[in-house]
Amino acid sequence: MSSVIIGLALGGCAKPPTQHVLAYQPVVTTTNSILTGSQPITKQPLPERIFSASHLGGRTMAVSSTNEIALRPGEVILTFDDGPRPGKTNEILATLDDYGVKATFLMLGSAAQAHPNLAQQVATRGHSVGSHTFDHVDLTKLSRQEALDEIARGERAVSLALAGSGHAVAPFFRFPYLSQTSFLRTSVMQGNMVVLDVDIDSKDYYKDTADVVAKRTMDRLDTRGSGIILFHDIHQRTVDMLPAFLAELKARGYSVVRLVPKDNSVFGRDVITAEAPERSETL
Numbered sequence: 001m002s003s004v005i006i007g008l009a010l011g012g013c014a015k016p017p018t019q020h021v022l023a024y025q026p027v028v029t030t031t032n033s034i035l036t037g038s039q040p041i042t043k044q045p046l047p048e049r050i051f052s053a054s055h056l057g058g059r060t061m062a063v064s065s066t067n068e069i070a071l072r073p074g075e076v077i078l079t080f081d082d083g084p085r086p087g088k089t090n091e092i093l094a095t096l097d098d099y100g101v102k103a104t105f106l107m108l109g110s111a112a113q114a115h116p117n118l119a120q121q122v123a124t125r126g127h128s129v130g131s132h133t134f135d136h137v138d139l140t141k142l143s144r145q146e147a148l149d150e151i152a153r154g155e156r157a158v159s160l161a162l163a164g165s166g167h168a169v170a171p172f173f174r175f176p177y178l179s180q181t182s183f184l185r186t187s188v189m190q191g192n193m194v195v196l197d198v199d200i201d202s203k204d205y206y207k208d209t210a211d212v213v214a215k216r217t218m219d220r221l222d223t224r225g226s227g228i229i230l231f232h233d234i235h236q237r238t239v240d241m242l243p244a245f246l247a248e249l250k251a252r253g254y255s256v257v258r259l260v261p262k263d264n265s266v267f268g269r270d271v272i273t274a275e276a277p278e279r280s281e282t283l
């Protein structure tokens, strides 16, 4: 929510400020960038590079609630939903490593259960792993109890998949289809989970080409100036667009914030479905 407030405060034109021009250093832009085609991305000049011209990886932000997620102009958080998916997630991990950035993966319980080694690899490589329900259902179509069960079942499955990796599931949660009710949102937050909203939807689930996805995402980011970006690590176009997109982020002086839990003790917080019936047979 706070990032929305920031967006409003910046009047919707939140390009990084330009006063620190001394920090500018020339950056070699790859000529084969999918973002440098015949159609210009924007008619405005590129934002000045105020953070770091040479490092895309930005600060680490430790949060224990949604409203603690406060990005500065020029900062983004990368999130990948619906995985892990063999052949896709590992490619995305390689690209993130290439650029030295950390992302947050909101995994489906069903996918993590099916591919625990891949889920563990994501965590082992320093990314935050949260959850996204078990089966990717629209929670507003379920009863309240069924919805809470589905959220908890997803988190448990991701937690079990990570067992043995030395990494716990982060209490980060994203609603499938971003579909929620005030009851569910409040319940999740009262369970000390951190709801991750979306500021910039790449819409990488549309059957567009990789360059269309990259341009759409960059346009939206340039307009907004910062934000949480939604991708999915299950699409080939997302795998394909990510290297050039990150190169362009770097060239424009953005930095990628690493989001981590402030206190990642799974056992230290209330379980939102404490009164839900046991569902262990499904795990």
Ligand SMILES: [Zn+2]
Pocket: 081, 082, 132, 136, 176, 177
């Ligand atoms: Zn999803």
